[in-house]
Amino acid sequence: MRYAPLAALVLIAAPAVAAPAPAWTIDKASSQVTFVASMNGQPINGSFRRFDARIAFDPANLAGSSVTAVIDIASVATGDATRDESLPTPDWFNVKVFPRATFVSKSFKSLGGNRYQALGTLTIRGVARPVALPFQLAINGNAAQMRGTLTIDRPWFGIGQGQFASPDTVAAAVKINIAINARKAG
Template identity: 45%
Template structure:
């Protein structure tokens, strides 16, 4: 081994971990982007974080077993500062992924490690514990991004271009101060370029329409109904949307007009959170029988059946979990049904559908406030309400708790319908 440099294993671990940390920084800045691959980025962030943790332990063990090359002459304060920074890097290289592991362990959801599942740490699975570890994780991230990495890079450049010593050769053998244009710069520059490129370019999805929406966003053009969202939502459709007049509406002579929903221009969506992360989902399949007349509410009626297997939230693993017996249990309860035959009106455009929602084998009253405007034969409807999933038994085992996923799910709809006949 060249005495000016670490051995090849130490050098390889240094640049591999450095590249992964830089990659995680740039990937982390994109975690909040709202697109179709957001969950994939989050899972990749977790997987790479665990990998960094494992590699950091390997690097620490290797460092303890192998002597480092001698440091060049420097003032005492610089020597102590360099030592403190090196020790600090080991602390954050282990502490940052460890706090991330602790944070995701506060949820009952599986922890991904590429194609495997990583075990949970034995910590309380509640909101307060999650917030504590999230704050610690964020603090360490800021420390490494805004202080330690810049200091490390600036110190290395100072040693190379000002002090003109052999520090850079510790990790890049042959990268001497002269000549300045040394082909070995390809190592640090290449690592940085790859980290930036993959961090910004990997897992870019299709942007979500409407941008970022909170749990209580107004009814935008969203997806499709939530657990109770759909039924309830189509209740709103009742006033102006759907396909066939209910046979139970009233006698043929006094039946309310029926409405056909334009599904290409209609959206029924739900919004919730998972450990503080916004989740927006939809159901793509539903059937509606609706008869509605704002002037004859007493003969209006709506019945909507939602296919729970059509749930979609932008993440295949999560959708499978929603369909499983942990949530909807579609094998036993494949449909959610909303039915309303009673409506109230506060003014010309504001109504409330007073109905019943059957979900997960449980039937409970469900009211949906909505606004309705009719121009000619075309109706526009928007409405929103909150549904308590726990009241219907949606969420079993650890998911029955409301620390990670709140009890209330926000439902928002926009519908366009045309009157039949």
Template identity: 40%
Template sequence: MKRIWTNPALFTLLAALVAPAAHAVEYHTVLPKQSSIGFEFRQMGVPVQGGFKRFAALMAFDPARPEAASAKIEIDLASIDAGSPEADDESAGKLWFNRSAYPKATFVSSQIRPLGGNRYEMRGTLTLKGRSRELAVPVTFVPGKAAATFDGTFVLKRLDFGIGEGMWADVATVANEVKVKFRIAATGN
């Protein structure tokens, strides 16, 4: 004889445990027009802001399972806006990005760790100008009705990647620290 569970308290508890997973949204469709990657550095002590106009991002993020999340971002270095056409042209050369040999920068996540309050730490590898470095990037997840955003800011040291070599290696002229700020907007299923 089969037993049928009719305990309403047990049924309610099971439904509550299953419901968040069943209704969780996995964000995976990136909205390029609502996303941005920018940077700020100091040249001769003066802050200079810029950004990149073209990049591609692949991601999968389910707030109910952040440990399963993944992200890959490829930045087209030729899309730089460094504040002036002269600076944009200079960045293409061997002393800076050497874009003829390394046209893209790539970040690939390896781990996402929840920090609480919609904040996460994303670890991964940034490859720029043929050099790879591990990064830990703080990210804030902001859910929305039409789309969610993933906002982060981190500092990279340009000389770790050979950016600004030769006469540009003097950190009194161009600071070694570059603050990178990004916003990735995405929708889910």
């Protein structure tokens, strides 16, 4: 067969498809997604009490790794009743129209040691933006601890409308802290 060498060359030159990385299940009771914003120069600490993620990760197989995280925006809490009633409204998160925020990874990069970077798309209020999430990961057998921090610019996502659109009262930068404890599935 005279095309066999050509077929072999095509197979050799074809990019390898990475096998999927092992799946991980979040321990929601010991994991958290928190944020720090600033109003009139004073910090506002808050958290999202409900979130989940599909995680497939292997430091030795970054090409086969993926994360899709979903945050229930209505679960936002800051400990201040007035603020907590305001955040779900159209001026802020507009949870009736946009009940979830999502992060979908595109790729991962090793930064050396137990440090990595997840490149992906963060969607809040229907606005999708590329982000880079640096994180540290410690894996001990079937248990993993991930810690990462991402600073976003709230106006990029339309968080804060009307009188809150300007960063004069509520600062534009919001720091999101992620602490995930997970167990290898299966």
